[in-house]
Amino acid sequence: MQKVFAGLICLVLVVSMVLGIGSSVNAAGKYAVIFKSAGNPFGEKLMEGFKDAIEEVGGEAILRAPAQPTAEEQIQMIEQLIAQRVDAIAISANDYDALEPALKKAMSRGIKVVSLDSAVNPQSRHVHVNQADPELIGRVEVQAIYEMIGGEGQIAILSATSQASNQNLWIEWMKKELEKPKYDKVELVKVAYGDDLRDKSVAETEALLKSYPNLKGIIAPTTVGIAAAAKVLTDKGLKGKVQLTGLGLPSEMAEYIKSGVCQWMYLWNPIDLGYLGGYAAHALVTGEITGEPGDTFVAGKLGEKEVIQAGEGTEIMLGAPFKFDASNIDEWKDVY
Ligand code: RAM
Numbered sequence: 001m002q003k004v005f006a007g008l009i010c011l012v013l014v015v016s017m018v019l020g021i022g023s024s025v026n027a028a029g030k031y032a033v034i035f036k037s038a039g040n041p042f043g044e045k046l047m048e049g050f051k052d053a054i055e056e057v058g059g060e061a062i063l064r065a066p067a068q069p070t071a072e073e074q075i076q077m078i079e080q081l082i083a084q085r086v087d088a089i090a091i092s093a094n095d096y097d098a099l100e101p102a103l104k105k106a107m108s109r110g111i112k113v114v115s116l117d118s119a120v121n122p123q124s125r126h127v128h129v130n131q132a133d134p135e136l137i138g139r140v141e142v143q144a145i146y147e148m149i150g151g152e153g154q155i156a157i158l159s160a161t162s163q164a165s166n167q168n169l170w171i172e173w174m175k176k177e178l179e180k181p182k183y184d185k186v187e188l189v190k191v192a193y194g195d196d197l198r199d200k201s202v203a204e205t206e207a208l209l210k211s212y213p214n215l216k217g218i219i220a221p222t223t224v225g226i227a228a229a230a231k232v233l234t235d236k237g238l239k240g241k242v243q244l245t246g247l248g249l250p251s252e253m254a255e256y257i258k259s260g261v262c263q264w265m266y267l268w269n270p271i272d273l274g275y276l277g278g279y280a281a282h283a284l285v286t287g288e289i290t291g292e293p294g295d296t297f298v299a300g301k302l303g304e305k306e307v308i309q310a311g312e313g314t315e316i317m318l319g320a321p322f323k324f325d326a327s328n329i330d331e332w333k334d335v336y
Contacts, residue, residue: 028059029087031281033274034077036092036118036164037069040196041249042223042270043092045336046117049271050090053278056300061278062086069161069196071095078102082109088281090129090274092117096165100124112284116277118166122313126284126291129277130310131268132321134166137221138173140266140321141246142183145217148243148263152185153216156208158229158246160196160222170221189215194225201228209242220246226265230256250324250332257329264325270336273318276302280316 033050035043047063054061066073071094081089093115103113103124116129145155159167189212194201220226226248233242239261248265256262279299289295291314295307307314
């Protein structure tokens with residue numbers, strides 16, 4: 001009897017080894033992050049932070065970004081990751097609703113889903129990792145351009161893609177801010193879309209300047225857009241004539257902040273955003289959180305974080321946006 005029992009244990013061990021069960025490789029699981037598109041330095045930093053977190057918990061990080069910022073390419077990637085049996089997917093979405101069938105399929109297979117940076121709708125995720133309060137981000141950019149243009153004149157917005165849920169939400173808040181009587185002499189003439197592609201963002205900036213020769217200011221709530229617009233304004237000698245603000249990476253914008261083409265701008269730490277996304281995904285996989293309001297977990301060096309209600313879904317907040325100007329840009333330009 002004892003021999004049979006010992007034999008059974010041996011058999012179980014051999015089968016476990018063959019299947020990889022109980023082996024130390026990927027014991028903490030496979031975690032994928034999908035950014036909006038490849039070649040975006042903000043996305044590279046976000047994925048770097050995600051990888052840092054996953055390596056800290058002993059998991060395997062899979063980093064993906066489609067060539068074009070489309071929902072279709074992200075859906076294909078989600079399907080591939082489902083087939084790879086990953087444990088979690090963190091995604092910066094190219095569309096709020098279009099990923100729903102693919103992400104629901106992932107969740108039905110036990111895969112935990114986190115959106116970060118650019119949200120999917122609440123039905124398509126367990127939780128969203130939000131960079132900062134969207135109302136504050138939208139309002140503060142309008143307040144900045146108002147001050148820069150001296151309170152009157154035409155302004156335009158240069159955004160990412162027309163489907164980007166983060167930019168669209170910020171633009172909604174910009175429009176609400178512009179409804180205040182204070183802005184009666186400020187006219188928003190156009191929202192242009194550079195699709196987070198450098199060349200398209202350059203072309204859209206040039207088109208804005210051509211169509212609106214009296215344009216006084218541009219708000220670009222995208223790191224790709226603001227850097228492209230800064231280059232165009234610099235090349236055309238428009239410093240001081242057309243003002244620029246928005247959300248920019250210090251590494252890409254330091255020269256323009258110093259030259260005065262962009263007097264100040266805002267952002268948060270993209271490495272920390274990805275890192276928080278990684279820890280949130282891990283906490284879902286281990287069952288430490290389910291994505292319900294009131295859930296708490298320790299996000300590595302960022303400390304304890306809480307899941308809160310946000311609209312019809314839940315989210316985890318990174319922090320407040322940070323203002324960059326000539327006085328502090330040098331401290332940050334080598335960080336991100
Ligand atoms: C771009 C992307 C990203 C956004 C930043 C501010 O890099 O659109 O999603 O969060 O800008």
